[in-house]
Amino acid sequence: MPAVAIAVSSYKTTDQTLLEDVLKDILPLLAKEDSSLDIVITEEIHSVDYLDYVLGKLYSGTREILLAEDLYDTPINVLFNQDSSHHLNNRWDLLVMDKGEVVHLPHKELKKVCLRKEIDKHERQDSTENDPLYTVSALGGTFDHLHDGHKILLSAAAFLTASRLIVGVTDQELLQKKQFRDQLESYETRSENVRLFLAMIKPSLEVEIVALRDICGPTGAVPEIESLIVSRETVSGGQIVNNARKSKGLKELKVHVVNVLGGKEEDGWKEKISSTELRRRRSIK
Incomplete structure (x- = not known):
């Protein structure tokens, strides 16, 4: 190995x-x-x-x-x-x-x-200013068979978070209709894979993993959350969360959007890297 x-x-x-x-x-x-x-x-x-x-x-x-x-x-x-x-x-x-x-x-x-090793002046970052860090950020997903797209989303969330990152991992009971369900990893396995990856990316980060049983999860109710990280495919969820917070008198979250790895928005992200494809490949082995 x-x-x-x-x-x-x-x-x-x-x-x-x-x-x-x-x-x-x-x-x-x-x-x-x-x-x-x-x-x-x-x-x-x-x-x-x-x-x-x-x-x-x-x-x-x-x-x-x-x-x-x-x-x-x-x-x-x-x-x-x-x-x-x-x-x-x-x-x-x-x-x-x-x-x-x-x-x-x-x-x-x-x-x-x-x-x-040489760095062309036109290839440098646009700015040397640090992006603002949030004390508490959140994101959510199924995170089945943790793949490259998941890792980009988690990496961006870790980058933006100074102290505590809340990760909602979809509960097993909401995944009954998933394709190739017999290859679906358990909630415990998916949660542990997320935790291990974040520990490798940013060891100093406090990671809190919670079971996600609805679209908002803790982001709709926890006052101290400041930012929400979503993929471009699920950007509409950010508005749903902020509507829920507004109805409760909570401050709206700053929503950061991460690009989807593979595929195009106009065709419904058909070619994106996905857990479904990973489960399909395992089902035919």
Whole structure:
């Protein structure tokens, strides 16, 4: 179960062809059972919109290469805004750094590949100002078979939250009509996967997971929540939540919208990455 990591400055500042070459070099490792791939962004990210953009490019571009080898289930995790010593303390079997530096290389057949380090002035973030952080934020979802789209949503929420993140995970009783229901993960499994991912992305964050039994969940009633993070596909839910809060005399939430990974709004997001497709693939194995 090899654990592999690649350190990059960002999607914009790393030559995509060279990154693809690295990925192709490590495909034999990623094809092994229970392998994993972490991509570590070494650039400090200040804007949630920029983060959303970079995560979308890194997750989708990497997944496309893995899909060509039928590696649909190999987990990808994009890490950002973390202390470099934390990276080196991770128990990766292989860590490819900028300028071809390789840390702990047990697989001698892998060549060193240099990732471009120079940053063009036009490729920098639009602003060096930090986005405001909220003391308490919230989001919700089913989070079945935690996939790349879920990870982008959770990453944006973690980025925007200074202290406490409330995650509503859909209760099992509301999922009776889901397709391929026999492959649906339990509430406990889905909740634990969310917790583990957030602990990896932002260890300092206090994460509170609650069972979601209606569209609003705690966001419609908890006064201290300041922001709500939604996907572009479910943006209408933000207005429903704010209407519910307004009816109770609570302050409306600042709604942050994260892009959907794959698919287009005009066709109903048909091609988006989804838990349904992951369950379908498992049902035919």
